[in-house]
Amino acid sequence: MNKDYYSPNARQNSRRNGLANPKEVQVEPHVFDVPPVPGILMDVLATTLRVLLPVVYGGLTFYFARTFFRSLNQAKRLQYAVSAAYAVLGLHVIYIGAYAAQNHHDLVATVYELFSLIAFTLLAVYVFAELRPSRETSGTGFFVTAICFLLQLVSSLTIGGEPVPETKAILSDPVFNLHVTTSVFGYAALMLAAIYGSLYLLLYREIRRNQFGAIFEHIPSLDRLERYGLRATAFGFIFLTFAIIFGGMLLVGPYRADYGPNTGWNLFLDPKVLTTLLVWLVFGVTLLVRKVVHLEGRRLVLFWMSGFALTVISMTVVNWVGTSFHSFL
Amino acid sequence: MPQQFIAISISHHRAPVEIRERLQLSEQEARALLEELRNGEMVVLSTCNRTELYVRPAVATQAEGAQLIEQLLSSGVVRSKTTEVDRSFFETYSSTDAIRHLFAVISGIDSQIIGDQQIFAQVKDAFRISAEAGVSGGFVKKLSQAASRVAKRVITETGLNEGAATISYAAVEFARKIYDDLRLRHIVVIGAGETGELAAKHFLEREVGHLTIANRSLEHARALLERIVPSGTKGSFDIIGLATLEDVLPDCDIILSATSAPDYVLTEPVMKAALQKRQSSSPVVMIDIAVPRDIDPAIATLPNVFLKDIDDLRTIIDRNAERRRQEIPKAEAIIDEELSQFLESLSRQEAAPTIKELRDKFEAVRREELERHRGKLDERTQALFDDMSRRMMNRLLHHPTISLKETNSEAADYLARIEVTRKLFGLDKDTEQ
Structure with missing residues (x-):
């Protein structure tokens, strides 16, 4: 699903945004030019994860909330929550890669793409700020994952709905x-x-x-x-x-x-x-x-x-x- | 093989503290009592809130609750401590009830402070003493394992032990809500009395960076420090007199006061001056658990100070106590479950000998009767009688045997069933003979 950077639509967007004519911008062949078969795989993967990610963020939020509001065996439960957070981060990394391959740019081109990136970065920073190196955690993950869940949900529901500014070669820089x-x-x-x-x-x-x-x-x-x-x-x-x-x-x-x-x-x-x-x-x-x-x-x-x-x-x-x-x- | 299991208990439920303290036994006294009473398998549990004797006697006929109370009170160990105790202070339990009572005790639901965790260690000690005194057999060992399992499950599966339940512990837990890592903090405990000692101990359990005991008498402070700080404990420990307290205040992060002084030990101007000299902008935690109060309440208005008194801490304790009470049904469910499993495993182990003894007895009677009439009958008739009496015996014993082997949950009071069987057929009398 290769996008044409020099389509008429691209040219129109380019003028609207006051950018130089895209034809004048020399774009080097880049990593997003992928062969068709892996491209299909990436499509399937990206689409699947787009649906799956809000679900796993929701599940993670629910688990953190349960752990937070019920003090019983909190330490043990939090260990599971921490492992789950790592797993969700792993899935999100795969999504970012698959999405980039599918759409020929990272999750930085539209607001809704950014929502997904913010969800990922928020959880990643939480994991690194709180859970490492001792995996000692305060259990406040609920407050973080709830925000991540909302961001990812909005992103997954709306992503692709607005035109991607494909004319901007800078997006692949x-x-x-x-x-x-x-x-x-x-x-x-x-x-x-x-x-x-x-x-x-x-x-x-x-x-x-x-x-x-x-x-x-x-x-x-x-x-x-x-x-x-x-x-x-x-x-x-x-x-x-x-x-x-x-x-x-x-x-x-x-x-x-x-x-x-x-x-x-x-x-x-x-x-x-x-x-x-x-x-x-x-x-x-x-x-x-x-x-x-x-x-x-x-x-x-x-x-x-x-x-x-x-x-x-x-x-x-x-x-x-x-x-x-x-x-x- | 006798099946009875009896427990007698004098506890906070019926007996006032002046009676309980007279019957409280040290480890040596418990050993001496076991040695003196020596009757089958025994366990003595003695804490400040209860003294209990669990017995599985070698001879079942001696296992009556009232009889056991008399034996206990007439023992040399008890007579040396007290002369007369009203029998109505005692509670007795037998068979399954005795086991259930032990499970309730070790789980903490029978404690004065519900969910008290100390009782777990105390019951374990009681079983250890019993084993060391040589009055612990297969039954008590099995019981000990089951009781430990109950306690562990209650700790992990319920919230019965959650939250502070005493003032001194609540004080430490409150301080930890502000500073959770006490290794980085300077703590001052003012007062070397009982309450101060308890609080200092709770602080030490959490590892402290620097602990200062401030007291009017330096000797008492030193004695307290020696008592509660084992050699090799990490951290820095010192003592100061109350006169020099002002000098250390600017460096303190947590101050706990528990003296019996009639006036304020810390006043607002003193604390204000200390805060001005304080280099760190981290908060100062002040806990006043003395009555009358040691710390001027006006200090609470100073910025960056958390001052709490005994009433504030009681709010926390009451809340925790209520929550613990709500967890009791969960603990009881665990007890029922474990009791059922224990009885089931015990029945597998103990019903078999009773069944065997019962069948042996019937077989002996049958043979005896056949032998008595042997001379009067011809061989064919003898064979007929032999066959008929065996069939009759088997049919008569079929239902009792099935009933004794029954281990499903409906057969909860199986110990009593075995006991009744043994009594009805006089199996223990045969054993004695």
């Missing part, structure tokens, strides 16, 4: 894909840090108010939430660092013309770039004050939560109000 993937990983890690931060503040408030109910009973200790939140923040910071580096590489790469008239270093004044840099800075400072000033506990959590709030607000404002060269879709 490895650096571009790395840029998007590391960005998504970075933001997913920060989202995870926000989940831990919210749980921390919730539990903190319950303890102060002497409310020893379900939240007190089921949410892990403040200490542990802070630890995992910091780990997620560190992951987020690292991934965003790479995202920024890859973004910089794109500016001097062969697709710089795709960014429209704003070329050169003034691209750093783009609202999205600025926001990303700001968020990256906030989380970097969070890690720095933790290390240097020994900021701990609620104050530290409030610090990184303010970073997340800043991300959400600025992203919303930028997407609704501002204009950006970041409009590849």
Whole structure:
């Protein structure tokens, strides 16, 4: 199921998006040019997994929820949950590969594709932030997998429904894909840090108010939430660092013309770039004050939560109000 | 082979603490009692809440509950501790009820604090002492294994042991809700009394980084530390007087106070000053389990401080107790299941000898009667009588044999059935003779 990058439709999309004529863009033969038989296999695999993934994410969410709300044998149950999370991640990796082979681009071309990528990255970061290396887990996976489930469900239901911007050769550029993937990983890690931060503040408030109910009973200790939140923040910071580096590489790469008239270093004044840099800075400072000033506990959590709030607000404002060269879709 | 199994128990259900403490036996006393009473297979269980004697006597006729109570109270070991105990404080159980009672005890549903896990170790110790005293046979060994199985299943399959059930334990669990890794924390326990000791022990069970005992008397603090910290324990341990408490406060992460001081040991200005000197911005956990209170309640308003007193902790305990009570039916279901399995396996092992003895006895009577009339009958008639009496015996014994072999769940009280059979046909009298 090979797509023609130079179709009339592609040309039309290209003009609409203010890009150079696709014929002028020299595209090297790339890894997505697969022979027909494996192509059919990939089609079947991608379609099957598209249906299967929401189901397994739903199952994982249900299992984490059961474990979380029933304290009995939690440790043992969590071990199964951890193994299940690894299995789901494995399936999602296969889906990403099969989808790329089927559609000749990674899960970065449309919003709904990105939903699936975010679901994957969120679970992956959770697994790495919390479950490794000791597989000691707080059992808060329910809060993460519930989001993953919703994202994947929406993605699976809607994917393919909107036209894929096949004209954009940049979508098959490895650096571009790395840029998007590391960005998504970075933001997913920060989202995870926000989940831990919210749980921390919730539990903190319950303890102060002497409310020893379900939240007190089921949410892990403040200490542990802070630890995992910091780990997620560190992951987020690292991934965003790479995202920024890859973004910089794109500016001097062969697709710089795709960014429209704003070329050169003034691209750093783009609202999205600025926001990303700001968020990256906030989380970097969070890690720095933790290390240097020994900021701990609620104050530290409030610090990184303010970073997340800043991300959400600025992203919303930028997407609704501002204009950006970041409009590849 | 006698089938009876008897248990007598004096526990918190009927006896007040002043009676229970008089009958509480140390390990040496339990051994001495077993030695003195020595009658078949025996187990003595003695804790602060109960003293129980389980007996499977060598001679069944001696196995009456009331008789056993008298034997216990007249033993030298008990007489040396107390002279007169009202018999109404005792409860007696026999046969299946005795086994069920043991299972209930080891599972923790019969404990004063429902789900108490200590009782598991105490029952195991009782079986160990019985084995070491040489009064444990095949039945008690089998019973010990079944009881352990019950306890383990109750722990893993129910929530009966979940959550703190005592103030000192709840205090430690509360602290762990803020700091779960105590190895990185500095803990100060103020007061070297019984409550302080219990709390310090619970902290040590979780491994602590730095534990300080603060007390008015340094000797008492030192003695406590020596008692509760075995040599080679990881962590750092020290003692301080109350006068120097202010110096360590800025470094403390968890402070637990349990003194009998009439006034506040920690006041709001002192704590405020300590927080100002504190380098870390991590929260300070303060737990006051003293009555009257040791820690000024105004401290609770200070930022980054969690202060809880005994009433706050009681809320947690009450909630846990209620949840534990709701788990009792699950534990009882496990007990019923294990009891049924135990009886089934026991019946396979124990019904066979009774059936054999019963048939042997019938055969002996038949032969005796045939022998008595041998001279009066010709050979053909003798053969006819022999055949007829054998058939008659087999037909008469058919139903009792089937009934004794029956191991399905309806035959729950099979021990009693074997016992009745033995009594009805005087099998134990034959054994004695």
